[in-house]
Amino acid sequence: MSADALKELKSALPDGIYRAVVDLMPEKVSDSKAKEIARKMLEEYERMKVEAGESVGLVAAESIGEPGTQMTLDTFHFAGVSEMNVTMGLPRIIEILDGRKTLATPMMEIRLKKPYSDGQDIKKVALAIRETKLKDIASQFSINVAESKVEAKLDVDKMRELGITDAVLEKALKVAAKGLIVDIKGEELVLRLKSKDSGVSDVFKLKERLKEAFVKGVKGVSQILVVKKNNEYVVLTFGSNLKKVFQFQFVDETRTTTNDIFEVEDVLGIEAARQVVIDEVYKVIETQGLNVDIRHLMLVADVMCADGKVKGITRYGVVRDKASILARASFETPIKHIINASLYGEADNLTSVVENVMLNQPVPVGTGITKLATKPVGKSE
Amino acid sequence: MVFGLVSKRIDVRKHVLVPKHEKLSDKEKEEVLLSYHASVENFPRILKKDAALFGMNLKYGDMIRIVRKSPTAGQTVFYRVVVLS
Numbered sequence: 001m002s003a004d005a006l007k008e009l010k011s012a013l014p015d016g017i018y019r020a021v022v023d024l025m026p027e028k029v030s031d032s033k034a035k036e037i038a039r040k041m042l043e044e045y046e047r048m049k050v051e052a053g054e055s056v057g058l059v060a061a062e063s064i065g066e067p068g069t070q071m072t073l074d075t076f077h078f079a080g081v082s083e084m085n086v087t088m089g090l091p092r093i094i095e096i097l098d099g100r101k102t103l104a105t106p107m108m109e110i111r112l113k114k115p116y117s118d119g120q121d122i123k124k125v126a127l128a129i130r131e132t133k134l135k136d137i138a139s140q141f142s143i144n145v146a147e148s149k150v151e152a153k154l155d156v157d158k159m160r161e162l163g164i165t166d167a168v169l170e171k172a173l174k175v176a177a178k179g180l181i182v183d184i185k186g187e188e189l190v191l192r193l194k195s196k197d198s199g200v201s202d203v204f205k206l207k208e209r210l211k212e213a214f215v216k217g218v219k220g221v222s223q224i225l226v227v228k229k230n231n232e233y234v235v236l237t238f239g240s241n242l243k244k245v246f247q248f249q250f251v252d253e254t255r256t257t258t259n260d261i262f263e264v265e266d267v268l269g270i271e272a273a274r275q276v277v278i279d280e281v282y283k284v285i286e287t288q289g290l291n292v293d294i295r296h297l298m299l300v301a302d303v304m305c306a307d308g309k310v311k312g313i314t315r316y317g318v319v320r321d322k323a324s325i326l327a328r329a330s331f332e333t334p335i336k337h338i339i340n341a342s343l344y345g346e347a348d349n350l351t352s353v354v355e356n357v358m359l360n361q362p363v364p365v366g367t368g369i370t371k372l373a374t375k376p377v378g379k380s381e
Numbered sequence: 382m383v384f385g386l387v388s389k390r391i392d393v394r395k396h397v398l399v400p401k402h403e404k405l406s407d408k409e410k411e412e413v414l415l416s417y418h419a420s421v422e423n424f425p426r427i428l429k430k431d432a433a434l435f436g437m438n439l440k441y442g443d444m445i446r447i448v449r450k451s452p453t454a455g456q457t458v459f460y461r462v463v464v465l466s
Contacts (some may be wrong), residue, residue: 016455090382246391254395264398269433271447272398295450306462333438 005031005038012042043176053369055353057303059297064281067290068093092234092284096277099304099312101262106240111255117232126235127162130224131217134173134210137164138189139212143203149192150207156187176213177206218244240268260312264311273310277301324348326355393432402433405444405460413444413460427461439463 006025010018021041025034040249050056083162087095087104095103105116111117116125135141137159154252157171170182173191183190191210195203223238240258245251246267258264259280265273278294278301285292303318304311311317315332323326325348329337353363362368395405405413414420421442429439443463451457 014451014454014457016451016453019455245387249387249389250393253389253391255397259400262413267432268393268399270447271400271402271433272393275398275400275437281396296405298451298453302425306425308428308431308461371441 003276005035009038009041013045017045030107049365053364053366056366057301060299063292063296064093064300066290067189067285068290070290071284071288088284091283091287096261097300097304097313099261099310099314103240103260105238106220106260106263107235108233108235108240108245108256108258110237110243110245111252112233112235112250113252115251117234117252119233122226122233124163127217128248129218129221129235129237129245131219131221131239132162132164132215134176134213134215137162137169137215141207143200143207145200145203147192148200148203149190150203150210152189152191153186153307154187154189162216169215173210173213177210180206182258184348261310270305270308270310274301274305277304277310283334322352324350324352324355326350326358330354330358389444393435399433400447400449403446403448404437404439407439407448409446410444413446421462424460424462429463429465434463441465 002022006022009021013021015365021038025037029037033291037379065098068090070211085105086092086107091104099155110129112125116122120352140151140153140156142151143149144151150272159165166184173182174180177193179194181192181194191206193206216238218237218241220239220241221237222239225236225238227234227236240260240263242256242258242260242263243266245256246253257276261276261280265275278297280295281300282292300313304313307321311321315328319328319331325341325346329335329341340346350359350361351364353365356363394402417423421444424444427434427445429441434445441463445461445463447459447461449457449459
């Protein structure tokens with residue numbers, strides 16, 4: 001195989017295509033033939049490139065928008081776990097591309113280290129991750145008005161199963177409510193406030209608050225589901241808290257992911273967030289049986305992450321950064337933008353597409369992007 | 382304490398979602414700027430406090446080379462410029 005023919009290709013072609021060429025090159029090939037193949041390959045590659053001036057953003061918008069009209073508005077339910085459903089379809093895509101901070105269904109996919117990924121102690125693993133609230137281990141909450149205290153009955157078996165000792169519980173409850181006196185005697189749990197003059201309404205509020213008190217696990221993870229993926233046990237959670245979950249020894253922190261883009265941005269950085277935007281949108285499109293080229297999604301994700309922070313495609317996100325007032329005004333809330341622009345004396349240089357469409361001028365896209373220049377030849381008198 | 386929380390030092394650079402980030406030298410930066418016919422302000426940005434840049438000694442205007450895995454091109458190179466906020 002001709003080495004220098006390939007050398008030229010390596011610098012000119014993307015890595016993936018170059019490797020495909022090397023793989024497909026016939027074993028016995030003369031130098032001149034190899035050079036010919038390389039030349040044809042380069043020619044073909046150059047022809048396939050997007051032309052300068054092509055409005056790729058518009059093409060991406062259409063390519064994502066059209067299949068969007070065919071998407072279901074449904075959520076996807078896990079069999080057997082009624083509380084656990086996942087936002088899918090169009091609502092999920094809108095959620096991602098708008099850059100919403102709070103998701104309808106934040107989820108984590110927790111990968112485990114060996115041997116836990118083979119199923120060892122999987123129940124303990126699951127219970128350690130899941131958030132336990134006081135109401136999960138105690139029942140029969142009642143208010144003793146005479147002594148202004150809250151009484152409840154603890155489920156001792158459940159506590160043992162979850163590995164919650166009396167001391168752990170007492171500490172957790174004291175964090176949840178300040179100035180609390182906790183009394184645990186076997187199954188009996190008695191709670192009262194330190195301050196003597198606590199009225200009935202105070203005690204009632206205390207009761208309601210303590211029911212939701214966090215005892216153990218990862219805050220926010222209300223549901224868990226253990227599934228087997230490719231011969232490996234994976235914990236799916238409803239609720240997301242990457243930072244906390246990374247602190248568990250049995251969690252493989254190199255492969256655990258979440259669907260919350262802002263959390264990924266915070267914990268893993270902007271590049272990881274970009275990848276999650278692509279993965280999440282593509283996942284939705286794939287499960288709907290639609291077909292969108294991933295390059296469109298990569299473009300959108302690049303735009304959303306260009307500023308170092310994740311920005312949605314909204315008037316608060318990427319649209320706000322547009323230089324042109326008319327372009328911003330044409331997106332949403334036109335009057336607000338125009339009034340603000342006139343207050344601050346902004347100018348519009350008409351350098352981009354939308355504003356020129358509005359003014360019926362040639363648009364700097366495609367053939368409109370070139371300008372005519374004259375190059376004088378010879379001396380002019 | 383296998384099932385309890387421990388404070389584990391986490392290197393996010395090892396995470397599957399995080400591509401390789403490296404700081405360019407001034408000479409490399411000049412070459413990149415020349416090859417794109419662009420100035421620093423035209424490049425995509427990355428915050429100095431970005432999790433993937435942890436432990437790097439950076440200042441405003443430094444350029445980061447990011448080698449991404451790409452489903453279409455195998456591997457692509459992307460550049461970002463460090464900004465403070």
